Amino acid sequence: MHPLLLRVQHTFSAGVTNVSDWRGDVSVTVTRDKLREVAQFLRDDPGMDFDYIVHVSSVDWPDDEERFEVVWEFYSIRKRQRIRLKTRVPEADCVVDSLTDLWRGADFMEREVYDMMGIRFRNHPDLRRILMPDDYTEGYPLRKDFPLRGKGWRDTFDFLDEVPR
């Protein structure tokens, strides 16, 4: 197993639910309550030193018990290593800790995840929609149960009649 994974698994034995090393991408899944602790460890531990946040993403698995997966990708500029941190969130309690105070760039990235997937971030400074309009009521577009063509909101737009020439 990859030394980074060994280290994380050794430190948080109970919190780590899955590790994988595929195509050179190292990824670790942790339980939701341990997320902040692991993230803090990844950033501050001298062997980890993940100072750079690459992106925050989310995946919808409608058939799973814990429906959503939030994905953080970190990079260490000094150590030149990458890690992917994942956690699962059930639909009924769609909240996960925000990492904005650890990596400031997480602010906009987490807002996007909230906007697109409807996952709320606890202690986020400004959790609003970012790409969709503020008054958008059709739900969260990147969920798998959202139809590709939308739910009909666009059909209600007023169109101006063509001006006769």
Added chain:
Amino acid sequence: MAFEDQRTTVYKVNPEHPESETLPTLRTEELLLNMGPQHPSTHGVLKVILELEGERLVKSTPVMGYLHRGVEKLAEDGTYHQFIPHTDRLDYVCAMYNNFAYCRAVEKLLNLQVPERAEYLRTIVAEVQRIIGHQFWLSAQALDIGAMTVFFYCFRDREILLDWFDELCGARLTTSWYRIGGVERDLTPTLIDKLKQFLDYFPPKIDEYQVFLEKNRIWLGRTKGVAVISAEDAVSFGLSGPVLRGSGVDYDLRKYEPYSAYPKCEFSVPVGKNGDTYDRYWIRVMELYESVKIIRQCLEQMQDGPIMADAPSVTLPPKERVFTNLEAMIQQFKLFSQGFDAPPGEIYCGTEAHKGELGFHIVSTGGGKPYRLKIRAPSFIHMGAFDHMAKGYMISDACTIFGTYDIVMGECDR
């Protein structure tokens, strides 16, 4: 530039006119100003709500999404090949690099080796695209700040390369020339000659751009010490590309995680010191020289060979065979109607585009379509630092900051 100091000097009473002390207290309040979405220097449709104290920015809140087209949702509905033209429309001034980043991500998912000649071709065209991107950026930034001449000079030279793209793939901006496993077609001898001519023609022109700007007091005054960000903050915000390197961090994926033909070329990564707009300008201009160097080396080293990986279940057959050969036609039809069977798994692949790290995070559950595709767009992430970088500067500096990010809203909103 310290915010507090500036404020105290602005409101100081003039000692030569003591009567001004007896003036009635003026009503002061913060002013909210909407900048955009149709402001010419916001590079597309972006709105920023500015909270002002006099002419100084106290807080700025970017409002984005005017150009949101749901590209990530569309990706889940089409095959891997069908998504390539969508990537053109992300950062529409530098389509080649988006194609490149996407194809690399899919190749990582498939564990597909690209032939050597294709790697060289990819590197050459990517660097040509980087030159175009930086020319476009330089002209737009100079125009925002008020230097119009540079705009015309840059566009004159950009036109040569766009015509070159036109001859290469039939399109100037939305190119779609990269393919999963290789490239669509090879460079012809005419194209190579034209490119060599351009490489001889171009470096003196870069000097020319610099002459216009580096001794221009207005340019220096509006870029030096404007929008300073420390290395620590820049890393914490996840900035990348010239915006991060301007603060003195030499993070460049071409060096950190070498890909394509970059490890075979010698080039340096310019790094700034002060983290201000001027340093970011300087880096981009230096990168123009480096790009010329990389293209020269690639043209010298490139050997003949195939331009598409030998993996018929994944790669598209050459167009001339599709119309003459039954098997090739069936293969083309199958690839576009069903797609290829990608292995289940999850990858992230970042590529150093001219704006910063452009990454694709693909989750596959097998089958011909991506289950989830997330685009790490540098423009979007740079906007996250806007408030931090604009605090304490003037309204007119807001335009400079949009410019210094090299922001393109198609990529920002996706």
